[in-house]
Amino acid sequence: MKLLRAIPTEYVVLLTLLLLIMWITIIVLYIKNKILLKKYIAMYEKTLKKFNSKTNIKDEFQSIYDRLNQVENKCKNTESKINEVDIKIEKCIQKTAIKRYDAYESGNNELSFVVAMLDNKDDGVLLNNVFHRTGSNLYLKKVKKGETEGTVSNEERQVLNEAKNRKSFI
Numbered sequence: 001m002k003l004l005r006a007i008p009t010e011y012v013v014l015l016t017l018l019l020l021i022m023w024i025t026i027i028v029l030y031i032k033n034k035i036l037l038k039k040y041i042a043m044y045e046k047t048l049k050k051f052n053s054k055t056n057i058k059d060e061f062q063s064i065y066d067r068l069n070q071v072e073n074k075c076k077n078t079e080s081k082i083n084e085v086d087i088k089i090e091k092c093i094q095k096t097a098i099k100r101y102d103a104y105e106s107g108n109n110e111l112s113f114v115v116a117m118l119d120n121k122d123d124g125v126l127l128n129n130v131f132h133r134t135g136s137n138l139y140l141k142k143v144k145k146g147e148t149e150g151t152v153s154n155e156e157r158q159v160l161n162e163a164k165n166r167k168s169f170i
Contacts, residue, residue, distance in 0.1 A: 090120045090121070091120075092119060093117045093118065093124060094118065094119055094120050095119075095120075095122075095166040095167075096115065096116060096117050097116045097159045097163035097166065098113060098116075099155055099159045099162075100112070101113070103130045103131060104132065111131035112130050112136075113129050114126065114127065114156050114158075116143070116156075116159045116162070116163035118143060118146075118163050118164065121145065122143065122146035123144055124163075125140055125141065126140070126141040126148060126156050126159070128141070128153070128155075128156055
């Protein structure tokens, strides 16, 4: 008692107020936690109602896990098939160019033409169709890394350069 008498009254009042505020805070937090607990229990029960009483939650989750693994395996298979297609596409014709011209410069229609067809690595063919009065001749030249074997005409060189400068699909 002597100790309490030694503390000034204003400190006792202040201490009492602090204790009262602490108790009110504790009660408010307790009520708030009770409300949250009821909310979470309601959500849990709502989730459980989605499952039949005959359904085991563990089995349901295992089923979902199995389906997820199936989807993952299908994704891996699809990815590997896409990679295979990408490899095959590199060998397909991706760059083309064409030019019509008058082979004999006779002033007639431009009935002759040159076509270049190249893959991603500039490998492919040059087709040159030379039209003349009695018919036409088709010439085929192999292209390797953007270059042909043998001589090429100006038209063939132009078409080949145009095809090489085009962007490929990949």
